[in-house]
Amino acid sequence: VQLVESGGGLVQPGGSLRLSCSASGFTFSNHALHWVRQAPGRGLEYVSGISSNGGDRYHADVVKGRFTISRDNAENTLYLQMTSLRPADTAVYYCVKDEGRWLTIMIPDYWGQGTLLTVSS
C-alpha cells in the first residue's frame, strides 16, 4: 500500500489550495479514505472522510464550508479542496486509508507521509 500526498505549500490567508493523494497497492474503490492533519508540534486532528463510492462525506466543523473532500476511483486519487484558508489550517495533512468501505467505523490502517500546508502572509 502506498499513499503519496502532494499539493502542499505556502499560501496566503484567504487563499485556496487543492491537496491530492495518489494511491496504489490496494483496490482503491473498496475503501473509505480520510484526511487527518497535524499542526507543527501538536496532536492529530480529523479533517474529512469519504466513503468508498464517494456517496458519503464528512467534514469536521472546523473546516465545514471551506474544505471539500472528493475522490476519483478511476484515477485512484483522493483530493481535498481547501478555500478561505486560515493560519490555523497550517499543518501536515495525511491521507489515510480505511480498512472498510463506509464512514461508520474509522479504522485507518495505512497513512501517507503527509504534505505540509503553511498559511501565512
Add this chain to the structure above:
Amino acid sequence: DIQMTQSPSSLSASVGDSVTVTCRASQYISNYLNWYQQKPGRAPKLLISSASNLRSGVPSRFTGSGSGTDFSLTISSLQPEDFATYYCQQSYSTPWTFGHGTKVEIK
C-alpha cells in the same frame, strides 16, 4: 464531540520496563478505540484497533484493553524502537477524535 483524555502526557522509562498508557473517553464508546505510534517526522502507525486487536506485524509486547470509557495500552519489555508518541482515537462517532498523545522517552 467525544473528548479523549490520555495520561500521562509523557513518561520516562528504561529498556526492558513495562509501561501503561491510559485513555478515557468522555462518553461510552464500546470498544471503538484505536491506538497509534508516531515517531518524529513520521506518519502515525496503527498498532491496535477495536481496543484489543493487535494489527498484523505489530510485536506482541503491545497489548490493548478496555471497553466503555476506559482503555489502556501496555508495552511490556520496552525496546529502543518503542520510544515514540502514542495516541488513542475513538471511532464510535463523528467527529472521530484523538487523545493528545503520550510521549514515551528514554530514562
